[in-house]
Amino acid sequence: LDALHAACPHVTWSTEFSPGQTFDAAVVANPPPGTLTGLKGLRLIQSLWAGVDRVLQDETLPADVPLARMVDPAMTAAMAETALWAVLSLHRGFFDYTAQQRQTQWHQHPQRRAEEVSVLVLGHGVMGQAVSSRLAAQGYSVTAWRRGEPPGLALQEAHAASSPGAVCTLSGGAGLTAALPRAQILINLLPLTMQTLGILGAATLSRLPRGASVVNFGRGGHLVEADLAQALDAGHLKHAVLDVFAQEPLPADHPFWRHPKITVLPHVAALTDLVSAAAVVADNLDRLARGLPLRHLVDRHQGY
Numbered sequence: 001l002d003a004l005h006a007a008c009p010h011v012t013w014s015t016e017f018s019p020g021q022t023f024d025a026a027v028v029a030n031p032p033p034g035t036l037t038g039l040k041g042l043r044l045i046q047s048l049w050a051g052v053d054r055v056l057q058d059e060t061l062p063a064d065v066p067l068a069r070m071v072d073p074a075m076t077a078a079m080a081e082t083a084l085w086a087v088l089s090l091h092r093g094f095f096d097y098t099a100q101q102r103q104t105q106w107h108q109h110p111q112r113r114a115e116e117v118s119v120l121v122l123g124h125g126v127m128g129q130a131v132s133s134r135l136a137a138q139g140y141s142v143t144a145w146r147r148g149e150p151p152g153l154a155l156q157e158a159h160a161a162s163s164p165g166a167v168c169t170l171s172g173g174a175g176l177t178a179a180l181p182r183a184q185i186l187i188n189l190l191p192l193t194m195q196t197l198g199i200l201g202a203a204t205l206s207r208l209p210r211g212a213s214v215v216n217f218g219r220g221g222h223l224v225e226a227d228l229a230q231a232l233d234a235g236h237l238k239h240a241v242l243d244v245f246a247q248e249p250l251p252a253d254h255p256f257w258r259h260p261k262i263t264v265l266p267h268v269a270a271l272t273d274l275v276s277a278a279a280v281v282a283d284n285l286d287r288l289a290r291g292l293p294l295r296h297l298v299d300r301h302q303g304y
């Protein structure tokens with residue numbers, strides 16, 4: 001609230017309200033369902049979260065009010081950093097060395113060059129693009145996959161974009177089928193929708209080459225946890241870095257906490273940055289006041 005006051009000094013903010021009251025806009029961070037019911041005059045619902053899957057689950061959310069997701073440059077930068085940390089750690093075996101230290105084990109693994117490591121980034125929105133270009137700039141062989149667009153176009157693009165440092169983009173089911181067997185590291189940054197729910201299940205994981213690793217920075221709902229555990233335990237997959245889970249906080253007795261091949265983060269791959277997010281809110285409120293097009297609007301039908 002302090003950050004919003006500072007970014008929007010001319011706006012009157014309320015944190016307590018009741019049905020029948022009039023507001024121009026609501027700034028939300030996944031409030032309980034029904035929170036906005038009965039408010040009058042709303043012309044914008046601005047999410048402080050990048051992913052709007054939870055807010056969209058609220059069936060009482062006013063259907064006729066534009067919903068904007070958070071596209072916060074500092075948050076996007078944080079996501080690129082965390083993705084780089086995960087890829088570097090997997091590529092250079094740093095998770096293995098951490099485990100070795102616990103066992104006082106002095107053992108050197110072969111060192112590979114970055115360009116020998118192929119990374120597949122699922123999702124080519126703001127965050128997916130930032131992650132893909134950061135990793136490509138670091139020398140990794142990056143393929144970015146987006147769900148939409150016809151597979152015919154995807155194959156064409158795949159042929160076109162294989163110069164060093166460039167990101168090869170693929171799309172559609174055929175694009176994913178082509179990309180999975182070549183991916184040594186898969187990073188998920190897709191939005192959670194009915195189309196992407198469970199996308200990281202046995203059908204996808206089994207197409208990855210033996211020894212591949214999986215990074216989930218999207219949503220817990222993308223991952224079929226039992227299928228991941230099975231693929232790790234069978235030795236098909238090497239390691240998983242998970243930031244998001246079906247149930248958060250991850251329950252203390254969840255086996256992932258202690259799984260030797262899983263690194264758990266408490267949903268911190270990219271947090272909303274209060275100062276820069278408040279500036280994004282201020283910009284949309286200003287646009288609302290001036291009748292200009294609002295930014296980062298969600299297509300509710302698509303779910304992101």
Ligand code: GLV
Pocket residue numbers: 048049050051052270272
């Ligand atoms: C975090 O997961 C977000 O969607 O902002």
